[in-house]
Amino acid sequence: MPDTMHRVAVTLRAEVTGNRLRGLASVFGQVADTPEGYEAFDRTAFDKLLADDGNDTVALWNHNPDHLLGRQSSGTLVMRSTDAGLEFDVDLPDTSIGRDLRELARRGDLRGGSIGYVPGDVRYDKAPDGRTITVHTSVARLRDVSPVTLPAYPGTNGSIALRAAEFGRPEPVRSQLIRARARVHLRGVK
Template identity: 55%
Template sequence: MFSVELRSEISGNTLSGYAAVFGAYADFGSYLETLAPTAFDAALADPANDVRAYYQHDSSMLLARQSSGTLRLRTDSTGLHFDLHIPDTSYGHDLRELVRRGDLSGMSFGFIAGQEDWGRTPDGRELRTHTSVARLVEVSPVTAPAYSATSVQLRSLADIPLPATDGRTQLIRARARVNLPKGQ
């Protein structure tokens, strides 16, 4: 009889959050921009639309792709929600660490504009509201998002609720006693 100690560190393999938040504003200097709750409906319903996730909008740093199942997108009452499986690449490891530390916490998206309305904010600034984007091209974790209400966080074991922690990486320790038949 002998003891085996198994250790596993949960470091997270999935990023999730909101690439866009409905009703939030992006300030482009001469005008503000916002997204209506209908903004992504047509783009997400189009089976030919294969959205990709890039790191910092850089297409040479592909993170995930909708057609491969490594990127999942959906809308809810808050905005455009995403889940992406982080690749085992050098920039994937860098991204994981930056998100884990809280240095990178925002998202952005690339799109081709579709229907929009123009109006004014209560203080008189011009306001562009995207009611429907023609095509959603990509979503990206970025260091300086135009829409500050976006979010990205690292998670693992998404379907299993974990107890609250103090924010540090959890260390799981398992001990097992193994009884082997004689001679082995």
């Protein structure tokens, strides 16, 4: 299964400066409860890819290849490892999608980030509840970084981190979607 692409989403800290959108696409050291089980990304997970001049990751809106925002090989997408995670900086195009994303980020509506990747090396740790945590120590291929509308789970600022004293599982995505739909419905009722 090493060629199987996975997607992991986190809460995006989006910042727009002029024409550039910056955010975290992946968070280091936080544990997510995914359909495949607990997983996390080590601080080293993207080091090999970032050092490889042949790597050509793209920035997409909602992982949609029809909505290209930037590309590493053209210099419109820059990525770097920080203490917090994999940060991306994309020069948004002067297209309807680029203008829409600028406006959504400016308003604070854009909050999800995600990566599409092929797993590489892993190590296994134990969670306080006894389940196994798959920790990605390297990623074989990073296909895309994407701002997304509905992230699979919250991820930044410790919202899904394993904690020594407390271990909370994230709320299921289904209940988040139900609440979001209810808020939209209530806004429409006057």
